[in-house]
Amino acid sequence: MAIFNSTDATSKENERSDSSFRTPSMNGPVASDTVVGTSVSLEGEFTSNENIVIHGQVRGTVSTEQDLTIGESAEVHADVSAENITVSGLVEGTVRATGRLRLTATGRVKGDVSTKSLVVEEGAEITGQFSMGSDASSTKVAEVLRGQKDEKTEKKRETMAERDASAEDAIEKLVPEGI
CATH class of the missing domain: 1.20.5 (Single alpha-helices involved in coiled-coils or other helix-helix interfaces)
Structure with missing residues:
Protein backbone atom coordinates (compact mmCIF):
# COMPACT_ATOMS: atom_id res chain seq x y z
CA MET A 1 0.00 0.00 0.00
CA ALA A 2 1.39 3.40 -0.93
CA ILE A 3 1.89 5.92 1.82
CA PHE A 4 2.68 8.81 -0.50
CA ASN A 5 1.13 9.79 -3.82
CA SER A 6 2.74 7.74 -6.57
CA THR A 7 2.32 7.25 -10.29
CA ASP A 8 2.60 3.48 -9.80
CA ALA A 9 -0.75 2.00 -10.94
CA THR A 10 -0.56 -0.92 -8.49
CA SER A 11 -0.06 1.43 -5.55
CA LYS A 12 -3.01 3.58 -6.61
CA GLU A 13 -5.22 0.50 -6.94
CA ASN A 14 -4.25 -0.60 -3.43
CA GLU A 15 -5.10 2.86 -2.08
CA ARG A 16 -8.57 2.72 -3.65
CA SER A 17 -9.29 -0.77 -2.29
CA ASP A 18 -8.55 0.29 1.30
CA SER A 19 -11.30 2.83 2.04
CA SER A 20 -9.97 3.48 5.55
CA PHE A 21 -6.66 4.75 4.17
CA ARG A 22 -6.32 8.50 3.73
CA THR A 23 -3.37 10.20 2.14
CA PRO A 24 -1.75 12.72 4.51
CA SER A 25 -2.42 16.32 3.62
CA MET A 26 0.30 18.88 3.09
CA ASN A 27 -1.69 21.22 5.40
CA GLY A 28 -1.52 19.00 8.45
CA PRO A 29 -2.83 15.75 9.89
CA VAL A 30 -5.84 13.96 8.46
CA ALA A 31 -9.01 14.56 10.46
CA SER A 32 -10.90 11.44 11.43
CA ASP A 33 -14.22 10.79 13.10
CA THR A 34 -15.09 8.88 16.25
CA VAL A 35 -18.36 7.11 15.43
CA VAL A 36 -20.90 5.68 17.89
CA GLY A 37 -22.99 3.24 15.84
CA THR A 38 -26.75 2.70 16.08
CA SER A 39 -26.34 -0.48 18.14
CA VAL A 40 -23.95 1.17 20.63
CA SER A 41 -24.96 2.50 24.06
CA LEU A 42 -22.43 4.48 26.11
CA GLU A 43 -22.60 5.89 29.62
CA GLY A 44 -20.09 8.23 31.26
CA GLU A 45 -17.66 10.91 30.14
CA PHE A 46 -16.95 10.77 26.40
CA THR A 47 -14.11 13.08 25.30
CA SER A 48 -12.31 13.19 21.95
CA ASN A 49 -9.93 15.46 20.07
CA GLU A 50 -11.53 14.36 16.81
CA ASN A 51 -14.94 14.87 15.23
CA ILE A 52 -17.63 12.79 16.94
CA VAL A 53 -20.61 11.26 15.14
CA ILE A 54 -23.32 9.66 17.29
CA HIS A 55 -26.00 7.36 15.88
CA GLY A 56 -26.60 5.33 19.08
CA GLN A 57 -27.40 6.17 22.70
CA VAL A 58 -25.17 8.19 25.03
CA ARG A 59 -25.68 9.23 28.68
CA GLY A 60 -23.31 11.49 30.64
CA THR A 61 -21.10 14.10 28.96
CA VAL A 62 -19.78 14.42 25.42
CA SER A 63 -17.06 16.92 24.49
CA THR A 64 -14.72 17.61 21.61
CA GLU A 65 -12.82 20.62 20.33
CA GLN A 66 -13.91 19.61 16.83
CA ASP A 67 -17.39 18.96 15.37
CA LEU A 68 -20.16 16.89 16.94
CA THR A 69 -22.91 15.32 14.83
CA ILE A 70 -25.99 13.80 16.45
CA GLY A 71 -27.57 11.46 13.88
CA GLU A 72 -31.29 11.08 13.28
CA SER A 73 -31.45 7.77 15.20
CA ALA A 74 -29.38 9.07 18.14
CA GLU A 75 -30.65 9.63 21.68
CA VAL A 76 -28.20 11.69 23.72
CA HIS A 77 -29.05 12.31 27.38
CA ALA A 78 -25.91 14.27 28.16
CA ASP A 79 -24.29 17.67 28.41
CA VAL A 80 -22.56 18.20 25.07
CA SER A 81 -19.91 20.70 23.96
CA ALA A 82 -18.05 21.14 20.68
CA GLU A 83 -16.91 23.75 18.18
CA ASN A 84 -19.83 23.06 15.82
CA ILE A 85 -22.80 20.84 16.62
CA THR A 86 -25.35 19.40 14.19
CA VAL A 87 -28.44 17.80 15.73
CA SER A 88 -30.70 15.51 13.70
CA GLY A 89 -31.79 13.30 16.62
CA LEU A 90 -32.59 13.96 20.29
CA VAL A 91 -30.37 15.78 22.80
CA GLU A 92 -31.50 16.22 26.41
CA GLY A 93 -29.02 18.27 28.43
CA THR A 94 -26.89 21.38 28.19
CA VAL A 95 -25.71 22.13 24.64
CA ARG A 96 -22.66 24.41 24.21
CA ALA A 97 -21.35 25.16 20.72
CA THR A 98 -18.47 27.64 20.62
CA GLY A 99 -19.10 28.02 16.89
CA ARG A 100 -22.39 27.03 15.23
CA LEU A 101 -25.36 24.96 16.37
CA ARG A 102 -27.41 23.52 13.49
CA LEU A 103 -30.72 21.74 14.04
CA THR A 104 -32.05 19.79 11.08
CA ALA A 105 -35.78 19.27 10.53
CA THR A 106 -35.69 16.11 12.70
CA GLY A 107 -33.50 17.62 15.45
CA ARG A 108 -34.79 18.07 19.02
CA VAL A 109 -32.99 19.78 21.89
CA LYS A 110 -34.37 19.81 25.45
CA GLY A 111 -32.13 21.85 27.75
CA ASP A 112 -30.02 24.98 28.04
CA VAL A 113 -28.40 26.10 24.79
CA SER A 114 -25.36 28.36 24.37
CA THR A 115 -23.96 29.07 20.91
CA LYS A 116 -22.24 31.73 18.86
CA SER A 117 -24.52 31.21 15.84
CA LEU A 118 -27.63 29.18 15.13
CA VAL A 119 -29.21 27.51 12.09
CA VAL A 120 -32.66 25.95 12.57
CA GLU A 121 -34.50 24.07 9.84
CA GLU A 122 -38.29 24.06 9.77
CA GLY A 123 -39.59 21.24 11.98
CA ALA A 124 -36.73 21.32 14.50
CA GLU A 125 -37.56 21.78 18.20
CA ILE A 126 -35.73 23.63 20.99
CA THR A 127 -37.08 23.60 24.54
CA GLY A 128 -35.16 25.36 27.32
CA GLN A 129 -33.11 28.42 28.09
CA PHE A 130 -31.22 29.96 25.21
CA SER A 131 -28.18 32.22 24.81
CA MET A 132 -26.65 33.26 21.49
CA GLY A 133 -23.82 35.54 20.38
CA SER A 134 -20.10 35.94 20.83
CA ASP A 135 -20.42 36.18 24.64
CA ALA A 136 -23.09 33.48 24.96
Whole structure:
Protein backbone atom coordinates (compact mmCIF):
# COMPACT_ATOMS: atom_id res chain seq x y z
CA MET A 1 0.00 0.00 0.00
CA ALA A 2 1.39 3.40 -0.93
CA ILE A 3 1.89 5.92 1.82
CA PHE A 4 2.68 8.81 -0.50
CA ASN A 5 1.13 9.79 -3.82
CA SER A 6 2.74 7.74 -6.57
CA THR A 7 2.32 7.25 -10.29
CA ASP A 8 2.60 3.48 -9.80
CA ALA A 9 -0.75 2.00 -10.94
CA THR A 10 -0.56 -0.92 -8.49
CA SER A 11 -0.06 1.43 -5.55
CA LYS A 12 -3.01 3.58 -6.61
CA GLU A 13 -5.22 0.50 -6.94
CA ASN A 14 -4.25 -0.60 -3.43
CA GLU A 15 -5.10 2.86 -2.08
CA ARG A 16 -8.57 2.72 -3.65
CA SER A 17 -9.29 -0.77 -2.29
CA ASP A 18 -8.55 0.29 1.30
CA SER A 19 -11.30 2.83 2.04
CA SER A 20 -9.97 3.48 5.55
CA PHE A 21 -6.66 4.75 4.17
CA ARG A 22 -6.32 8.50 3.73
CA THR A 23 -3.37 10.20 2.14
CA PRO A 24 -1.75 12.72 4.51
CA SER A 25 -2.42 16.32 3.62
CA MET A 26 0.30 18.88 3.09
CA ASN A 27 -1.69 21.22 5.40
CA GLY A 28 -1.52 19.00 8.45
CA PRO A 29 -2.83 15.75 9.89
CA VAL A 30 -5.84 13.96 8.46
CA ALA A 31 -9.01 14.56 10.46
CA SER A 32 -10.90 11.44 11.43
CA ASP A 33 -14.22 10.79 13.10
CA THR A 34 -15.09 8.88 16.25
CA VAL A 35 -18.36 7.11 15.43
CA VAL A 36 -20.90 5.68 17.89
CA GLY A 37 -22.99 3.24 15.84
CA THR A 38 -26.75 2.70 16.08
CA SER A 39 -26.34 -0.48 18.14
CA VAL A 40 -23.95 1.17 20.63
CA SER A 41 -24.96 2.50 24.06
CA LEU A 42 -22.43 4.48 26.11
CA GLU A 43 -22.60 5.89 29.62
CA GLY A 44 -20.09 8.23 31.26
CA GLU A 45 -17.66 10.91 30.14
CA PHE A 46 -16.95 10.77 26.40
CA THR A 47 -14.11 13.08 25.30
CA SER A 48 -12.31 13.19 21.95
CA ASN A 49 -9.93 15.46 20.07
CA GLU A 50 -11.53 14.36 16.81
CA ASN A 51 -14.94 14.87 15.23
CA ILE A 52 -17.63 12.79 16.94
CA VAL A 53 -20.61 11.26 15.14
CA ILE A 54 -23.32 9.66 17.29
CA HIS A 55 -26.00 7.36 15.88
CA GLY A 56 -26.60 5.33 19.08
CA GLN A 57 -27.40 6.17 22.70
CA VAL A 58 -25.17 8.19 25.03
CA ARG A 59 -25.68 9.23 28.68
CA GLY A 60 -23.31 11.49 30.64
CA THR A 61 -21.10 14.10 28.96
CA VAL A 62 -19.78 14.42 25.42
CA SER A 63 -17.06 16.92 24.49
CA THR A 64 -14.72 17.61 21.61
CA GLU A 65 -12.82 20.62 20.33
CA GLN A 66 -13.91 19.61 16.83
CA ASP A 67 -17.39 18.96 15.37
CA LEU A 68 -20.16 16.89 16.94
CA THR A 69 -22.91 15.32 14.83
CA ILE A 70 -25.99 13.80 16.45
CA GLY A 71 -27.57 11.46 13.88
CA GLU A 72 -31.29 11.08 13.28
CA SER A 73 -31.45 7.77 15.20
CA ALA A 74 -29.38 9.07 18.14
CA GLU A 75 -30.65 9.63 21.68
CA VAL A 76 -28.20 11.69 23.72
CA HIS A 77 -29.05 12.31 27.38
CA ALA A 78 -25.91 14.27 28.16
CA ASP A 79 -24.29 17.67 28.41
CA VAL A 80 -22.56 18.20 25.07
CA SER A 81 -19.91 20.70 23.96
CA ALA A 82 -18.05 21.14 20.68
CA GLU A 83 -16.91 23.75 18.18
CA ASN A 84 -19.83 23.06 15.82
CA ILE A 85 -22.80 20.84 16.62
CA THR A 86 -25.35 19.40 14.19
CA VAL A 87 -28.44 17.80 15.73
CA SER A 88 -30.70 15.51 13.70
CA GLY A 89 -31.79 13.30 16.62
CA LEU A 90 -32.59 13.96 20.29
CA VAL A 91 -30.37 15.78 22.80
CA GLU A 92 -31.50 16.22 26.41
CA GLY A 93 -29.02 18.27 28.43
CA THR A 94 -26.89 21.38 28.19
CA VAL A 95 -25.71 22.13 24.64
CA ARG A 96 -22.66 24.41 24.21
CA ALA A 97 -21.35 25.16 20.72
CA THR A 98 -18.47 27.64 20.62
CA GLY A 99 -19.10 28.02 16.89
CA ARG A 100 -22.39 27.03 15.23
CA LEU A 101 -25.36 24.96 16.37
CA ARG A 102 -27.41 23.52 13.49
CA LEU A 103 -30.72 21.74 14.04
CA THR A 104 -32.05 19.79 11.08
CA ALA A 105 -35.78 19.27 10.53
CA THR A 106 -35.69 16.11 12.70
CA GLY A 107 -33.50 17.62 15.45
CA ARG A 108 -34.79 18.07 19.02
CA VAL A 109 -32.99 19.78 21.89
CA LYS A 110 -34.37 19.81 25.45
CA GLY A 111 -32.13 21.85 27.75
CA ASP A 112 -30.02 24.98 28.04
CA VAL A 113 -28.40 26.10 24.79
CA SER A 114 -25.36 28.36 24.37
CA THR A 115 -23.96 29.07 20.91
CA LYS A 116 -22.24 31.73 18.86
CA SER A 117 -24.52 31.21 15.84
CA LEU A 118 -27.63 29.18 15.13
CA VAL A 119 -29.21 27.51 12.09
CA VAL A 120 -32.66 25.95 12.57
CA GLU A 121 -34.50 24.07 9.84
CA GLU A 122 -38.29 24.06 9.77
CA GLY A 123 -39.59 21.24 11.98
CA ALA A 124 -36.73 21.32 14.50
CA GLU A 125 -37.56 21.78 18.20
CA ILE A 126 -35.73 23.63 20.99
CA THR A 127 -37.08 23.60 24.54
CA GLY A 128 -35.16 25.36 27.32
CA GLN A 129 -33.11 28.42 28.09
CA PHE A 130 -31.22 29.96 25.21
CA SER A 131 -28.18 32.22 24.81
CA MET A 132 -26.65 33.26 21.49
CA GLY A 133 -23.82 35.54 20.38
CA SER A 134 -20.10 35.94 20.83
CA ASP A 135 -20.42 36.18 24.64
CA ALA A 136 -23.09 33.48 24.96
CA SER A 137 -23.04 31.76 28.31
CA SER A 138 -25.81 29.48 29.50
CA THR A 139 -24.65 30.10 33.08
CA LYS A 140 -25.32 33.83 32.75
CA VAL A 141 -28.72 33.17 31.18
CA ALA A 142 -29.64 30.72 33.93
CA GLU A 143 -28.61 33.21 36.63
CA VAL A 144 -30.67 36.01 35.04
CA LEU A 145 -33.74 33.81 34.67
CA ARG A 146 -33.31 32.43 38.19
CA GLY A 147 -33.16 36.01 39.49
CA GLN A 148 -36.34 36.93 37.62
CA LYS A 149 -38.07 33.87 39.05
CA ASP A 150 -36.96 34.80 42.60
CA GLU A 151 -38.33 38.35 42.17
CA LYS A 152 -41.69 37.04 40.93
CA THR A 153 -41.90 34.56 43.81
CA GLU A 154 -41.18 37.32 46.34
CA LYS A 155 -43.87 39.58 44.81
CA LYS A 156 -46.40 36.73 45.01
CA ARG A 157 -45.54 36.18 48.69
CA GLU A 158 -46.01 39.89 49.43
CA THR A 159 -49.35 39.96 47.62
CA MET A 160 -50.58 36.87 49.48
CA ALA A 161 -49.48 38.31 52.84
CA GLU A 162 -51.39 41.54 52.08
CA ARG A 163 -54.52 39.56 51.16
CA ASP A 164 -54.26 37.48 54.34
CA ALA A 165 -53.95 40.64 56.46
CA SER A 166 -56.96 42.22 54.71
CA ALA A 167 -59.01 39.07 55.23
CA GLU A 168 -58.14 38.97 58.94
CA ASP A 169 -59.15 42.64 59.33
CA ALA A 170 -62.49 41.99 57.61
CA ILE A 171 -63.21 38.99 59.83
CA GLU A 172 -62.41 40.98 63.01
CA LYS A 173 -64.87 43.72 61.96
CA LEU A 174 -67.66 41.22 61.27
CA VAL A 175 -67.19 38.96 64.29
CA PRO A 176 -67.33 40.62 67.71
CA GLU A 177 -64.59 39.75 70.18
CA GLY A 178 -65.27 37.02 72.69
CA ILE A 179 -67.33 34.81 70.41
